[in-house]
Amino acid sequence: FGVSGRDGAAHALVGEATGGVAGGAFCYTNLDSVSVGVVLRLDDAIAKGTDSATVLDHLLAHPYVAGLVAGGELLEYGAHLVNEGGLAAVGRIHADGLVVVGDAAGLTLNTGLTVRGMDLAIGSAIAAAHAVDLALTSGDTSADGLAAYRNLLNESFVGQDMRTYAKAPAFLERPRTYTEYGPLAAQVLHDEFDVSPTPRRPLRKVATGALKASPLKLRELIGDGIAAWRSL
Numbered sequence: 001f002g003v004s005g006r007d008g009a010a011h012a013l014v015g016e017a018t019g020g021v022a023g024g025a026f027c028y029t030n031l032d033s034v035s036v037g038v039v040l041r042l043d044d045a046i047a048k049g050t051d052s053a054t055v056l057d058h059l060l061a062h063p064y065v066a067g068l069v070a071g072g073e074l075l076e077y078g079a080h081l082v083n084e085g086g087l088a089a090v091g092r093i094h095a096d097g098l099v100v101v102g103d104a105a106g107l108t109l110n111t112g113l114t115v116r117g118m119d120l121a122i123g124s125a126i127a128a129a130h131a132v133d134l135a136l137t138s139g140d141t142s143a144d145g146l147a148a149y150r151n152l153l154n155e156s157f158v159g160q161d162m163r164t165y166a167k168a169p170a171f172l173e174r175p176r177t178y179t180e181y182g183p184l185a186a187q188v189l190h191d192e193f194d195v196s197p198t199p200r201r202p203l204r205k206v207a208t209g210a211l212k213a214s215p216l217k218l219r220e221l222i223g224d225g226i227a228a229w230r231s232l
Helices: 042-048 052-061 063-069 120-138 148-156 157-164 168-172 179-193 204-215 216-232
Strands: 009-015 024-028 032-040
Touching: 024 063, 032 042, 032 052, 032 063, 042 157, 052 063, 120 157, 157 216, 168 216, 179 204
Parallel strands: none
Antiparallel strands: 009 024, 024 032
């Protein structure tokens, strides 16, 4: 990973990393270990007749990742089903003697560039702790007594970020996000950085040529761009 001391690295991977399944992959360094995993859309994995274990094996066999983990020993593994419905998926988060935090409450965010959950879990736990403290102080741990939790959550960065990206899940449902755009971007980058005796073309012509060669239509690109601007 090219790091030393207490420095670390976080690699986010897309494209061939998931073998064509909508999603992405990651490689994180810890103090004395490395975390490697995939994040997949369950419906797309089912539609393609595969599963997370198969996709993970595919990732580990990729030359880039294989070189990072060569000689390593498997310490542990796990799997987790995460709700990425955004704000619309957050339902009832408190009841008599109960508050729900983290991804159990639907508090996860996929912004297209980052997948967040841990920070939202911490933020919601802080809001929950304050609400529980208020409830215990007042002697009312009923649903009404714990109602401050939702207000505290909404006022925190968790609630604000959930509102900011409320439209992101619907945008990221678009299949083109995981199919046509990857090859298009790869072609543009390949043509732009390729070194050959062929005369260079302006970037705008490189991009236009790649778009014409792809199944994407200009109106789809414009429509998706506008939707991304409004959602992300």
